[in-house]
Amino acid sequence: MGMQNQRTIYGQTLVxxxxxxxxxxxxxxxxxxSTMTYLFQKEFPERYFxxxxxxxxxxxxxxxxxxxxxxxxxxxxxxxxSGRAYDQIRQSIxxxxxxxxxxxxxxxxxxxxDGATHQSIEDIAIMRAIPNMTVLAPVDGTxxxxxxxxxxxxxxxxxxxxxxxxxxxxxxxxxxxxxxKPYIAREGMDVAIFAxxxxxxxxxxxxxxxxxxGISVRVVNVSTLKPVNENAIKExxxxxxxxxxAEEHSIIGGLASVVAYIMRxxxxxxxxxxxxxVFGQSAESYQELLEYYGLTEKEISSAVKxxxxxxx
Amino acid sequence: MKQIIEELERKSKQLRLNIxxxxxxxxxxxxxxxCSIADVVAALYFYKMKHDPRNxxxxxxxxxxxxxxxxxxxxxxxxxxxxxxxxxELGKLKKLGSMLQGHPDMMKTPGIEANTGxxxxxxxxxxxxxxxxxxxxxxxxxxxxxxxxxxxxxQIWEAAMxxxxxxxDNLVVILDRNRIQATGAISERFDTNPLSEKWKAFGWYVIxxxxxxxxxxxxxxxxxxxxxxxxxxxxxxxxxxKGVVFAEDTAVFHNGMMTQEQFEVAREGLQVKGIS
Numbered sequence: 001m002g003m004q005n006q007r008t009i010y011g012q013t014l015v016x017x018x019x020x021x022x023x024x025x026x027x028x029x030x031x032x033x034s035t036m037t038y039l040f041q042k043e044f045p046e047r048y049f050x051x052x053x054x055x056x057x058x059x060x061x062x063x064x065x066x067x068x069x070x071x072x073x074x075x076x077x078x079x080x081x082s083g084r085a086y087d088q089i090r091q092s093i094x095x096x097x098x099x100x101x102x103x104x105x106x107x108x109x110x111x112x113x114d115g116a117t118h119q120s121i122e123d124i125a126i127m128r129a130i131p132n133m134t135v136l137a138p139v140d141g142t143x144x145x146x147x148x149x150x151x152x153x154x155x156x157x158x159x160x161x162x163x164x165x166x167x168x169x170x171x172x173x174x175x176x177x178x179x180x181k182p183y184i185a186r187e188g189m190d191v192a193i194f195a196x197x198x199x200x201x202x203x204x205x206x207x208x209x210x211x212x213x214g215i216s217v218r219v220v221n222v223s224t225l226k227p228v229n230e231n232a233i234k235e236x237x238x239x240x241x242x243x244x245x246a247e248e249h250s251i252i253g254g255l256a257s258v259v260a261y262i263m264r265x266x267x268x269x270x271x272x273x274x275x276x277x278v279f280g281q282s283a284e285s286y287q288e289l290l291e292y293y294g295l296t297e298k299e300i301s302s303a304v305k306x307x308x309x310x311x312x
Numbered sequence: 313m314k315q316i317i318e319e320l321e322r323k324s325k326q327l328r329l330n331i332x333x334x335x336x337x338x339x340x341x342x343x344x345x346x347c348s349i350a351d352v353v354a355a356l357y358f359y360k361m362k363h364d365p366r367n368x369x370x371x372x373x374x375x376x377x378x379x380x381x382x383x384x385x386x387x388x389x390x391x392x393x394x395x396x397x398x399x400x401e402l403g404k405l406k407k408l409g410s411m412l413q414g415h416p417d418m419m420k421t422p423g424i425e426a427n428t429g430x431x432x433x434x435x436x437x438x439x440x441x442x443x444x445x446x447x448x449x450x451x452x453x454x455x456x457x458x459x460x461x462x463x464x465x466x467q468i469w470e471a472a473m474x475x476x477x478x479x480x481d482n483l484v485v486i487l488d489r490n491r492i493q494a495t496g497a498i499s500e501r502f503d504t505n506p507l508s509e510k511w512k513a514f515g516w517y518v519i520x521x522x523x524x525x526x527x528x529x530x531x532x533x534x535x536x537x538x539x540x541x542x543x544x545x546x547x548x549x550x551x552x553x554k555g556v557v558f559a560e561d562t563a564v565f566h567n568g569m570m571t572q573e574q575f576e577v578a579r580e581g582l583q584v585k586g587i588s
Contacts, residue, residue, distance in 0.1 A: 025444075025447070046447065047447065049443065049478070051474060052470075052473065052474070052477075054467075054470035054473070054474070056432075056433075056436070056466070056467045056470060057436045057439075057467055057470035057471050057474055059436075060433045060434075060436030060437050060440065060467070060471070061436045061437070061439050061440040061443070061471070061474060062440060063426065063436075063437050063440060064426070064436065064437040064438060064439060064440020064441040064442070064443070064444065065440040065441070065443060065444045066440075067425065067426060067437070067440070067441055067444070068440075068441055068444025068445060068447070068448060068450075069444070069448075070444055070447070087430060087433075088433055088436070088467070090430075091427060091429075091430035091433055092426070092427065092430075092433045092436070092437055095417070095419070095427040096418050096419060096426060096427045097419070
């Protein structure tokens with residue numbers, strides 16, 4: 001499996017699209033070297049606005065630009081753009097369904113060194129709660145590119161969370177992304193795992209481990225967290241003995257909440273692998289944090305076995 | 313010019329009457345801040361701005377943003393008078409399903425440019441529109457009304473820095489300095505003064521006027537056209553509730569209701585043809 005960096009691909013894709021479409025405008029809050037929007041700045045300085053360390057103004061400013069027909073990308077770390085600019089995204093952008101793309105970089109624990117203040121564990125919950133918002137979490141570099149291209153065609157506000165670190169390739173190159181369409185990364189019959197972002201590749205590894213134990217696991221990449229295709233989730237849950245949801249996000253308000261809501265009334269057991277209701281912290285590596293917070297193939301495997309009624 | 317001024321004064325009186333009637337009949341709405349900015353709004357809609365009520369989305373129109381969105385009544389009165397929608401709509405203010413929401417809503421009301429009213433955001437939106445106009449090589453102006461209580465919001469100053477950094481000289485802010493916020497005198501609560509000095513320090517071209525002197529308003533708006541390389545702010549010294557005797561210079565009618573007797577007094581004081 002190859003590895004790609006979503007941030008780098010995002011920066012490059014912005015430049016490609018900037019060449020094709022003059023309406024694309026990019027706003028940054030002094031993190032351009034990290035979000036990789038500096039690539040766009042180099043080529044299109046007249047369509048790039050350094051907004052300073054002022055996320056609130058950036059979001060409303062973007063609303064204004066979109067009112068003149070621009071397709072506006074605003075950028076910061078996921079924790080800041082979803083937190084500091086929450087009200088501006090709600091009021092200035094979402095009520096008017098304006099064409100602003102909110103890109104949250106370094107989601108989850110992926111900014112491992114910077115600690116709790118910089119790690120976004122609730123961005124999906126925040127953004128999903130806003131009417132008119134579309135919420136996306138690409139699984140790998142390839143999907144990141146497809147998503148960035150796709151949302152440029154879609155008219156309306158979108159939130160996208162991107163990982164800071166290199167991620168294993170998951171989806172097929174010729175997969176056609178559509179907002180709302182889940183992707184079956186692996187077929188299986190006994191247990192369905194719904195995941196997004198890096199946790200999809202963790203789930204795939206868990207599925208391999210389970211195969212050796214005779215358990216067949218389906219892994220579904222739910223990169224659209226809103227609007228979720230409820231029928232697709234139900235169909236992909238048919239015939240299995242239970243569901244595991246795995247996400248690098250708080251257990252409150254993310255995919256676990258989505259799946260539990262969709263499957264309400266169902267008798268299928270649901271297990272959740274996510275960040276408990278706690279903040280992150282600094283560590284020496286991403287992997288160290290993922291292990292500390294239980295976001296590993298081992299934990300996912302345990303959840304699968306629990307559903308299968310076997311000892312963990 | 314004298315004739316234009318007189319006509320504008322008549323218009324602003326009529327806007328105030330519309331405001332009073334909306335509140336009197338509808339039993340809802342912010343009187344004080346709507347009346348304090350009525351003269352400026354009249355000058356903008358009936359003198360200064362290029363706009364076309366038959367084509368609210370006309371690309372080259374000047375844009376108006378009411379960042380202090382709770383004063384929407386004055387804008388609704390102006391829009392209906394211009395013909396953006398029927399006068400009868402004024403009677404449905406804030407009623408379920410009405411196009412006239414409690415705060416300006418671009419999705420529901422013709423002539424409204426953005427959703428404003430969560431205070432502190434309209435100026436940033438105005439900056440973005442002004443920046444978009446520049447990218448497109450357009451000559452239109454963006455006019456944005458901000459309150460003197462509203463500028464306690466930190467985002468205002470983020471926008472103030474952005475506007476001067478990007479030299480948005482197609483942006484004109486009118487600061488409605490009525491000196492009273494919802495709970496009372498600004499100077500006794502969270503003093504946002506001094507105003508002109510602050511905006512100057514932030515790189516703005518500042519014009520200070522009597523916000524109820526139509527001649528001064530018109531001259532300031534014209535002067536703003538001649539300022540290049542920096543954004544313009546017109547600090548309009550106003551009186552909250554201006555034109556409604558018992559409501560002037562008090563916080564009671566920030567969003568307080570009139571008695572039937574007060575309603576009659578207010579209407580009488582603003583004798584021009586109304587909405588009903």
